[in-house]
Amino acid sequence: MDRPYVILNAAMTVDGKISSVEEDSEISCERDLDRVHLIRSEVDGIMVGIGTVLSDNPRLTVRRADGENPTRIIVDSLLRTPSDARVLDNSARTIIATSEKAEDKDRERIRSQNVEVIATGDKKVDLKSLLRILKREGIERLLLEGGSTLNWGMLDQGLVDEVRIAIHPCIVGGESAKTLVGGRGMKKIEEGVKLRLTEVERVGEDLLLVYKTEGSSSD
């Protein structure tokens, strides 16, 4: 395969939300957070969209498990990542994937912070091409940690092999609250990405569901 094996992981409420109307995304129970940090320690890269960086300011490091920090990859077509974002704190190798539309001054700003910049795609990051580059950079296993829009982009292009969802026993509602997958959406149910359930587990108060996508390389 010319791209990494991709695991989409998310914490979700029973009503499918990955954050509230006020973008509160602290959904996981303690045991689930441990599980997420363990997966982080087992992959070569963690990828999120710029929306998640701007709303959650995550560190994307391994703190609740033993192991090395994987490479952090931020998908950010216009280089909007703020200079004081935690992902730029140099605690792990960090790559910002951007597009040709990003301005040179922002490329210089990011590079001056010891962060690699990879440009691919005219206006938006070309995810297929990015994944090929990441594979050449030694990233064999990639954890996709959202958010909603990037999850759509990756699933729509058939770039996800496995989906792990921790369902927290809580309902928050709200039309504007982000769901697991946003984007344009499929017109018909039959067009949906087909999944095969491979694991069901209780993790603390949460319910973990693991699926393989149809045609996954590990089938």
Ligand SMILES: NC(=O)c1ccc[n+]([C@@H]2O[C@H](COP(=O)([O-])OP(=O)(O)OC[C@H]3O[C@@H](n4cnc5c(N)ncnc54)[C@H](OP(=O)(O)O)[C@@H]3O)[C@@H](O)[C@H]2O)c1
């Ligand atoms: N519960 C959880 O597990 C969890 C995990 C992560 C995030 N979240 C929540 O998710 C929300 C953020 O989701 P979001 O949808 O706003 O943002 P997002 O998915 O994190 O980032 C989306 C952005 O990525 C950029 N992008 C560049 N190229 C892309 C491409 N080819 N396909 C898709 N996106 C591309 C676009 O911005 P540019 O055009 O500017 O590049 C796009 O708007 C937050 O509320 C956060 O708390 C929850």
